[in-house]
Amino acid sequence: RTNKQRLWDSLMEMGEIGGTEKGGCCRLALTDLDKQGRDLFVRWCEAAGCTISVDKMGNIFARRAGQDDSLPPVVMGSHLDTQPTGGKFDGVYGVLAGLEVIRTLNDNGIETRAPIEASVWTNEEGSRFPPAMVSSGVFAGAFDLEYGLSRADLDGKTMGEELARIGYAGSAEVGGRPFKAFFEAHIEQGPILEAEDKRIGVVTDAQGQRWYEVTLTGQESHAGPTPMPTRRDALVGAARIVDMVNRIGMEHQPNACATVGLMQVFPNSRNVIPGQVFFTVDFRHPDAEVLARMDQALREGARRIVEDLRLEMDFEQIWHSPPVPFDRDCVASVRKATEALGLSHREMVSGAGHDACYISRVAPTSMIFVPCEDGISHNELERADADDLAAGCDVLLKAVLERAND
Amino acid sequence: RTNKQRLWDSLMEMGEIGGTEKGGCCRLALTDLDKQGRDLFVRWCEAAGCTISVDKMGNIFARRAGQDDSLPPVVMGSHLDTQPTGGKFDGVYGVLAGLEVIRTLNDNGIETRAPIEASVWTNEEGSRFPPAMVSSGVFAGAFDLEYGLSRADLDGKTMGEELARIGYAGSAEVGGRPFKAFFEAHIEQGPILEAEDKRIGVVTDAQGQRWYEVTLTGQESHAGPTPMPTRRDALVGAARIVDMVNRIGMEHQPNACATVGLMQVFPNSRNVIPGQVFFTVDFRHPDAEVLARMDQALREGARRIVEDLRLEMDFEQIWHSPPVPFDRDCVASVRKATEALGLSHREMVSGAGHDACYISRVAPTSMIFVPCEDGISHNELERADADDLAAGCDVLLKAVLERAND
Numbered sequence: 001r002t003n004k005q006r007l008w009d010s011l012m013e014m015g016e017i018g019g020t021e022k023g024g025c026c027r028l029a030l031t032d033l034d035k036q037g038r039d040l041f042v043r044w045c046e047a048a049g050c051t052i053s054v055d056k057m058g059n060i061f062a063r064r065a066g067q068d069d070s071l072p073p074v075v076m077g078s079h080l081d082t083q084p085t086g087g088k089f090d091g092v093y094g095v096l097a098g099l100e101v102i103r104t105l106n107d108n109g110i111e112t113r114a115p116i117e118a119s120v121w122t123n124e125e126g127s128r129f130p131p132a133m134v135s136s137g138v139f140a141g142a143f144d145l146e147y148g149l150s151r152a153d154l155d156g157k158t159m160g161e162e163l164a165r166i167g168y169a170g171s172a173e174v175g176g177r178p179f180k181a182f183f184e185a186h187i188e189q190g191p192i193l194e195a196e197d198k199r200i201g202v203v204t205d206a207q208g209q210r211w212y213e214v215t216l217t218g219q220e221s222h223a224g225p226t227p228m229p230t231r232r233d234a235l236v237g238a239a240r241i242v243d244m245v246n247r248i249g250m251e252h253q254p255n256a257c258a259t260v261g262l263m264q265v266f267p268n269s270r271n272v273i274p275g276q277v278f279f280t281v282d283f284r285h286p287d288a289e290v291l292a293r294m295d296q297a298l299r300e301g302a303r304r305i306v307e308d309l310r311l312e313m314d315f316e317q318i319w320h321s322p323p324v325p326f327d328r329d330c331v332a333s334v335r336k337a338t339e340a341l342g343l344s345h346r347e348m349v350s351g352a353g354h355d356a357c358y359i360s361r362v363a364p365t366s367m368i369f370v371p372c373e374d375g376i377s378h379n380e381l382e383r384a385d386a387d388d389l390a391a392g393c394d395v396l397l398k399a400v401l402e403r404a405n406d
Numbered sequence: 407r408t409n410k411q412r413l414w415d416s417l418m419e420m421g422e423i424g425g426t427e428k429g430g431c432c433r434l435a436l437t438d439l440d441k442q443g444r445d446l447f448v449r450w451c452e453a454a455g456c457t458i459s460v461d462k463m464g465n466i467f468a469r470r471a472g473q474d475d476s477l478p479p480v481v482m483g484s485h486l487d488t489q490p491t492g493g494k495f496d497g498v499y500g501v502l503a504g505l506e507v508i509r510t511l512n513d514n515g516i517e518t519r520a521p522i523e524a525s526v527w528t529n530e531e532g533s534r535f536p537p538a539m540v541s542s543g544v545f546a547g548a549f550d551l552e553y554g555l556s557r558a559d560l561d562g563k564t565m566g567e568e569l570a571r572i573g574y575a576g577s578a579e580v581g582g583r584p585f586k587a588f589f590e591a592h593i594e595q596g597p598i599l600e601a602e603d604k605r606i607g608v609v610t611d612a613q614g615q616r617w618y619e620v621t622l623t624g625q626e627s628h629a630g631p632t633p634m635p636t637r638r639d640a641l642v643g644a645a646r647i648v649d650m651v652n653r654i655g656m657e658h659q660p661n662a663c664a665t666v667g668l669m670q671v672f673p674n675s676r677n678v679i680p681g682q683v684f685f686t687v688d689f690r691h692p693d694a695e696v697l698a699r700m701d702q703a704l705r706e707g708a709r710r711i712v713e714d715l716r717l718e719m720d721f722e723q724i725w726h727s728p729p730v731p732f733d734r735d736c737v738a739s740v741r742k743a744t745e746a747l748g749l750s751h752r753e754m755v756s757g758a759g760h761d762a763c764y765i766s767r768v769a770p771t772s773m774i775f776v777p778c779e780d781g782i783s784h785n786e787l788e789r790a791d792a793d794d795l796a797a798g799c800d801v802l803l804k805a806v807l808e809r810a811n812d
């Protein structure tokens with residue numbers, strides 16, 4: 001069994017870095033705060049006897065040697081970056097659960113046949129640098145290194161520049177080495193486990209996602225003397241598309257999600273008709289075909305709206321992450337561990353993307369979910385229960401041991 | 407006759423302060439650039455023999471003495487601040503036309519019975535510090551001084567602080583002194599004069615305006631695992647209200663204008679359901695009753711929309727500027743001057759608010775419009791013709807002379 005209190009204390013200590021008044025955490029990827037969080041993780045891992053390596057995307061691997069160190073490692077992990085209104089658990093839990101597994105093995109003097117690694121993946125959230133899961137994506141060959149390092153925030157700063165600035169542009173090649181298995185523990189970020197009073201989600205799949213960037217261009221002009229019929233108001237166009245995105249999501253229930261999360265209005269002055277609006281669209285569905293129909297509806301609907309309003313549109317799908325089926329054996333290891341521990345559980349599909357989604361392309365992978373309060377995350381009020389977190393960590397320990405010793 | 411070339415050169419020189427690549431001007435109220443523009447105006451006026459005074463709202467008055475200096479002055483003027491995507495003419499023209507009138511009187515050694523003043527009104531645009539026409543409003547008693555100085559930008563900086571910072575917190579009391587008359591020359595900012603090939607707009611009225619600030623609050627949450635039916639997406643609410651604002655404008659044609667110009671989304675991250683959106687609404691109509699009906703439609707419609715989406719709403723009308731009828735005698739002076747100069751003209755209602763709207767509460771007031779290309783302003787492409795600008799300035803000169811000598 002892992003140490004519930006130690007896991008909790010580590011989560012709380014990490015959560016202070018970027019901690020917010022409302023009890024959440026704002027530690028955007030590759031900021032000074034992200035550096036502080038990484039430094040703390042590295043210190044803890046070194047104290048636990050691990051060897052650290054950092055790759056060119058800033059992914060961190062803390063390795064606990066195995067009896068046969070030539071075997072591929074069993075890897076655990078997730079991410080330390082958060083949303084602007086993030087919580088203390090999303091990502092961080094999967095990282096520190098990995099560390100807790102290593103600490104528990106140390107406490108009990110347990111050796112494993114294969115080495116074990118706890119990992120941190122850079123910029124999973126995709127909030128500062130879109131898209132999400134960039135660095136596990138590079139690791140898995142979904143993106144090339146060039147693409148990863150050139151992702152830029154809204155101020156034009158690139159991941160490459162910011163990695164160098166905070167001292168986490170490592171020298172290891174990104175990917176190209178085998179994992180025996182990869183396990184990611186995470187809060188569910190949805191309401192299902194809590195509603196059904198289950199402790200553990202045995203994650204079998206992750207839904208597909210498509211992300212878009214849209215720029216509408218009309219003509220800025222005076223809000224007073226410019227007659228309505230002659231206007232080309234980019235915000236009216238954006239508003240109609242936001243509403244349509246929402247309807248597309250509702251029309252593809254159950255399971256579809258459709259969100260406009262980011263919008264920038266130009267020139268953003270009260271008495272100026274907006275001349276340009278930039279916004280993003282996030283579509284999700286577990287079924288690739290439904291996701292394709294949603295894509296179709298968006299493209300056709302947006303075209304009609306901008307034609308009506310005589311706007312110009314720049315429309316780009318910037319990311320497509322197809323639905324992911326996790327490895328049957330890894331899923332079975334998680335289920336077995338859960339049952340052996342006598343924990344209530346159910347199978348589930350992940351609504352969020354996770355580093356595990358990309359890693360599953362290059363290694364047998366699965367995930368372990370624990371409940372979070374009201375299913376809320378990407379919110380400062382995100383909360384999880386210490387017992388649930390410890391239970392998920394115990395499942396992780398058991399699944400890892402099985403894989404590392406088989 | 408005024409000096410066309412000198413007027414144009416002065417406009418171009420002033421337009422360099424904050425000049426943009428696209429040929430426009432970005433000189434927001436009380437920025438360093440606004441200070442530079444004010445300094446240039448003051449230098450020019452002193453060179454033309456004027457005495458400068460600055461009041462506590464930073465309004466500048468450049469006075470050319472009259473034969474009887476105890477008479478109330480005839481005042482000309484407008485504003486030097488611009489929109490973020492402003493042009494070189496909106497406001498600036500009315501200020502420099504006033505200066506050009508004074509320079510022309512000097513050139514010709516003409517004395518007037520009453521003194522003449524060219525004025526600059528602080529923060530007319532209301533873009534940085536809402537509402538619009540704040541300082542002419544304080545001058546006219548529509549707002550008290552406290553209210554004026556405490557207007558704040560989106561960063562929380564107040565007009566009082568910024569006036570002190572740029573050295574334009576003057577010592578003169580704001581208002582409380584009579585004007586014999588007030589004339590404001592301005593580009594039309596609409597398409598009518600150009601469409602009808604008229605040189606001069608004799609402005610009889612200005613339409614009414616209502617400005618609103620709306621904050622919608624829902625709950626930020628993850629765009630992936632949060633089911634559509636349980637969401638409280640503040641941006642979906644804002645989008646529906648933007649669309650409704652546009653429809654209210656269309657339903658009250660002709661003459662109604664309805665605009666959402668500014669919107670801020672929180673936390674503004676691609677994969678987070680927006681938890682809060684702040685936006686503004688700008689309604690205009692020449693008829694106070696129609697404007698009241700638009701207000702009613704907005705309040706009722708917005709309430710329905712937020713109820714549907716289970717959002718909270720903070721809704722405030724932050725400004726109401728009722729329709730303004732200008733002074734019949736001042737309008738007649740403008741018409742007479744126009745006819746005497748043989749210029750084509752028509753009567754018109756101003757679509758924009760102007761400092762003249764407030765000054766008309768405390769002094770006989772009217773306005774002179776000249777055409778602008780495609781009716782476009784609050785846009786870097788705003789353009790006006792040197793001959794039209796000079797024609798408007800000639801009308802101003804004639805109207806001012808009539809009033810100053812009667």
Ligand SMILES: NC(=O)NCCC(=O)O
Pocket residue numbers: 090124125126132133351352353354628629630677
């Ligand atoms: N787990 C998580 O919040 N990932 C961010 C990527 C996504 O939006 O799904």
Ligand SMILES: NC(=O)NCCC(=O)O
Pocket residue numbers: 222223224271496530531532538539757758759760
């Ligand atoms: N003239 C002008 O652009 N005034 C700004 C105030 C308004 O929005 O009407």
